[in-house]
Amino acid sequence: MTVQDKEQRIRELIELITEYDYHYYTLDKPKVTDADWDRLYDELVRLEAETGITLPNSPTHRVGSGILVDTFPEHKHLARLWSLDKAQSADELREWDKRVRKLILDHNTKNPDGQPLPEPQYVLEQKFDGLTINLTYENGVLVQAATRGRGVVGESILPQVKTIKSVPLSIPFRDGLIEVQGEAIMPLSVLAKYNEQATETGAELLKNARNAASGALRQKNVESTAKRNLDAYLYGIGYFEGIDFDTHEQILDFLRENRIKTSSYSKVYADIEAVIEEIARFDQEDHPHLDYLIDGMVIKINDLATRVALGFTDKFPRWAVAFKFEAEEYSTILQSVVWDVGRTGKITPTALLEPVDIGGVTVQRATLNNWGDIQRKGVQVGSRIAIRRSNDVIPEVLFALEDDELQTTPIDKPEHCPSCGSELVEKGAHLFCQNTDGCRTQVVNRISHFASRGGMDIETFSIKTAEQLFDELGVSDPADLYDSLSMDKLLSLPRFGEKKAQNLLAAIEKSKSKDLTSFLNALGIPNTGARMARDLAETFGTLERVQSAAFEELVAIPGFGDIVAESITTFFGQERIQQSIQRMLDAGVTPTHEAPQIVEAAAESPFFGKTVVLTGTLTTMGRNDAKAKLEAFGAKVTGSVSKKTDFVVAGEEAGSKLTKAQDLGVTVLTEQEFIALIGEA
Numbered sequence: 001m002t003v004q005d006k007e008q009r010i011r012e013l014i015e016l017i018t019e020y021d022y023h024y025y026t027l028d029k030p031k032v033t034d035a036d037w038d039r040l041y042d043e044l045v046r047l048e049a050e051t052g053i054t055l056p057n058s059p060t061h062r063v064g065s066g067i068l069v070d071t072f073p074e075h076k077h078l079a080r081l082w083s084l085d086k087a088q089s090a091d092e093l094r095e096w097d098k099r100v101r102k103l104i105l106d107h108n109t110k111n112p113d114g115q116p117l118p119e120p121q122y123v124l125e126q127k128f129d130g131l132t133i134n135l136t137y138e139n140g141v142l143v144q145a146a147t148r149g150r151g152v153v154g155e156s157i158l159p160q161v162k163t164i165k166s167v168p169l170s171i172p173f174r175d176g177l178i179e180v181q182g183e184a185i186m187p188l189s190v191l192a193k194y195n196e197q198a199t200e201t202g203a204e205l206l207k208n209a210r211n212a213a214s215g216a217l218r219q220k221n222v223e224s225t226a227k228r229n230l231d232a233y234l235y236g237i238g239y240f241e242g243i244d245f246d247t248h249e250q251i252l253d254f255l256r257e258n259r260i261k262t263s264s265y266s267k268v269y270a271d272i273e274a275v276i277e278e279i280a281r282f283d284q285e286d287h288p289h290l291d292y293l294i295d296g297m298v299i300k301i302n303d304l305a306t307r308v309a310l311g312f313t314d315k316f317p318r319w320a321v322a323f324k325f326e327a328e329e330y331s332t333i334l335q336s337v338v339w340d341v342g343r344t345g346k347i348t349p350t351a352l353l354e355p356v357d358i359g360g361v362t363v364q365r366a367t368l369n370n371w372g373d374i375q376r377k378g379v380q381v382g383s384r385i386a387i388r389r390s391n392d393v394i395p396e397v398l399f400a401l402e403d404d405e406l407q408t409t410p411i412d413k414p415e416h417c418p419s420c421g422s423e424l425v426e427k428g429a430h431l432f433c434q435n436t437d438g439c440r441t442q443v444v445n446r447i448s449h450f451a452s453r454g455g456m457d458i459e460t461f462s463i464k465t466a467e468q469l470f471d472e473l474g475v476s477d478p479a480d481l482y483d484s485l486s487m488d489k490l491l492s493l494p495r496f497g498e499k500k501a502q503n504l505l506a507a508i509e510k511s512k513s514k515d516l517t518s519f520l521n522a523l524g525i526p527n528t529g530a531r532m533a534r535d536l537a538e539t540f541g542t543l544e545r546v547q548s549a550a551f552e553e554l555v556a557i558p559g560f561g562d563i564v565a566e567s568i569t570t571f572f573g574q575e576r577i578q579q580s581i582q583r584m585l586d587a588g589v590t591p592t593h594e595a596p597q598i599v600e601a602a603a604e605s606p607f608f609g610k611t612v613v614l615t616g617t618l619t620t621m622g623r624n625d626a627k628a629k630l631e632a633f634g635a636k637v638t639g640s641v642s643k644k645t646d647f648v649v650a651g652e653e654a655g656s657k658l659t660k661a662q663d664l665g666v667t668v669l670t671e672q673e674f675i676a677l678i679g680e681a
């Protein structure tokens with residue numbers, strides 16, 4: 001590239017980034033994923049460094065979007081807000097640490113008579129991904145709340161911020177003026193619930209938690225903001241008078257004393273290697289369990305005098321750096337859609353993608369959930385789409401990115417089952433094949449699920465076995481496994497020797513004594529996962545009682561909504577299912593439930609007969625241990641908080657469940673209180 005080419009590219013990049021920033025910051029409707037944006041931005045930074053050219057409108061010298069809409073009044077921040085320098089790798093963090101130490105050394109050498117700056121201590125925090133907010137408290141009263149905007153001037157969104165219940169409207173500190181900085185976020189559970197409802201009502205989906213938070217706070221109509229149930233974490237004080245601080249830790253303590261919500265996670269290290277280690281641990285162990293979005297972690301120098309000495313570039317402080325986690329959202333082109341039929345007859349679409357590299361893995365498929373989802377997400381063949389990275393399941397198509405230059409065509413709605421060709425029926429968002437016993441793929445999926453590990457765990461049974469049994473022996477119902485297979489029949493099958501047949505029959509025989517939870521899970525009740533199968537077994541104790549459970553009894557189980565309860569009653573109401581179950585029982589299947597062993601002193605325990613929810617990270621004993629202990633004391637441990645919950649045990653970083661418990665007035669125990677009550681035993 002010649003210098004002219006580079007300058008040309010710089011202009012292009014500035015234009016693109018400016019356009020994307022407008023969509024991201026001002027409209028809350030990103031045109032590209034963060035990963036795409038970061039790539040362009042990094043390219044711009046590199047070209048500017050190579051050429052020494054920085055145009056006056058370059059985003060590399062500016063905080064935020066630069067565009068404020070006139071919907072909201074302006075607020076001039078008392079102390080400017082900044083962007084953060086970024087590190088993508090451990091080595092980049094080491095370089096940053098070196099720079100910091102050199103700056104400190106230089107400062108101390110140049111000022112031999114002054115108070116020398118101490119060796120750096122690093123505070124490690126989570127980098128919340130939402131909308132930056134700056135709260136002004138004047139003599140104890142919240143008088144202003146603003147977005148970051150351009151850093152110097154933001155938008156005043158006080159009425160909107162007041163809808164966030166954890167933001168105190170007044171604080172005990174009444175002796176001056178302070179500005180508290182933080183991030184407003186939408187909890188992931190709130191987002192999921194919102195989108196679930198939007199799916200039912202056909203309303204527009206929220207794309208992700210960041211845009212949702214940002215969009216909600218920039219609603220003119222405060223009632224709409226309130227409905228979004230936002231939360232906020234505050235992590236710093238920019239401007240202060242009437243009080244003084246020496247360290248960041250003191251600031252955090254002050255915030256907590258003033259009942260301002262801070263993250264309970266912040267750790268201090270003297271050494272960058274320890275920081276790097278902890279970041280890796282956190283990303284592995286804690287990150288997946290958070291109920292809010294974070295896009296990385298922030299490392300800040302603890303000592304405030306050092307911060308003043310190190311100062312700022314025109315964009316970010318030299319005393320802090322953000323370690324960015326690998327992006328969650330990536331973009332690619334949707335090339336076509338293939339349809340499959342699952343064990344319940346549900347027809348599911350899979351998107352075939354232009355291959356995209358996600359963390360070293362080439363991804364070519366993503367799930368689209370169902371026909372209704374395709375409509376709502378507005379994706380078409382040829383669309384540029386955002387997909388979400390996930391570690392163990394195939395990625396999900398999130399939404400179509402706006403790109404006017406692409407030729408797209410609507411996705412055809414299938415009329416016939418891809419496996420058996422029978423006509424499909426539309427129910428809500430889903431399409432169904434109703435050829436329950438004759439649809440090969442459907443039957444094979446159903447029987448394989450029945451025999452799988454989480455179900456009846458029939459050893460040696462595979463998809464191949466299910467196919468063979470269906471094709472050659474007409475096995476289409478799980479009950480057929482128990483009352484219509486024989487040695488002779490199996491031996492008549494191709495590739496079935498005596499040994500193999502014997503093993504299969506023995507495994508089937510063994511499965512007859514599987515417990516009730518496994519049996520219920522094996523049946524594959526629609527919308528009812530393994531956890532719910534267990535809840536059913538624990539609540540009702542016997543198969544007959546589960547089969548005859550009424551809708552009201554089912555919705556009373558914590559975590560069971562209308563849809564689940566309805567699915568269960570409908571399922572057991574079907575004659576086909578009743579007959580199948582009866583045949584299995586006649587053949588000697590005995591699905592029974594054993595209640596957990598209760599310790600002798602249980603009746604005296606405060607947890608006896610109570611419903612308990614565990615949330616957050618328990619540091620002294622793992623959640624599984626805690627659960628086992630509680631059950632031994634006759635408690636029921638459930639997954640979600642409702643009015644029926646008696647106790648919530650909140651460990652570190654407890655999220656929405658804790659908030660919900662507080663809202664409902666459920667007794668909340670800290671880990672220490674819990675351990676005191678349960679006894680060390």
Ligand SMILES: NC(=O)c1ccc[n+]([C@@H]2O[C@H](COP(=O)([O-])OP(=O)(O)OC[C@H]3O[C@@H](n4cnc5c(N)ncnc54)[C@H](O)[C@@H]3O)[C@@H](O)[C@H]2O)c1
Pocket residue numbers: 020021023024025030031032033034035037038063064082083084085125126127128129131132133148182183235298322
């Ligand atoms: N997709 C798009 O179109 C698009 C457009 C623009 C920007 N972006 C994304 O935004 C990023 C740049 O955004 P930015 O400059 O707004 O933010 P940044 O990444 O520079 O981070 C600064 C912000 O981090 C927040 N933060 C969260 N937790 C914090 C903590 N514990 N301590 C201190 N600060 C904390 C602060 O509110 C602060 O405003 C890019 O990397 C890109 O991924 C995407």
Ligand SMILES: [Zn+2]
Pocket residue numbers: 341417418419420421422433434435439440442
């Ligand atoms: Zn079919």
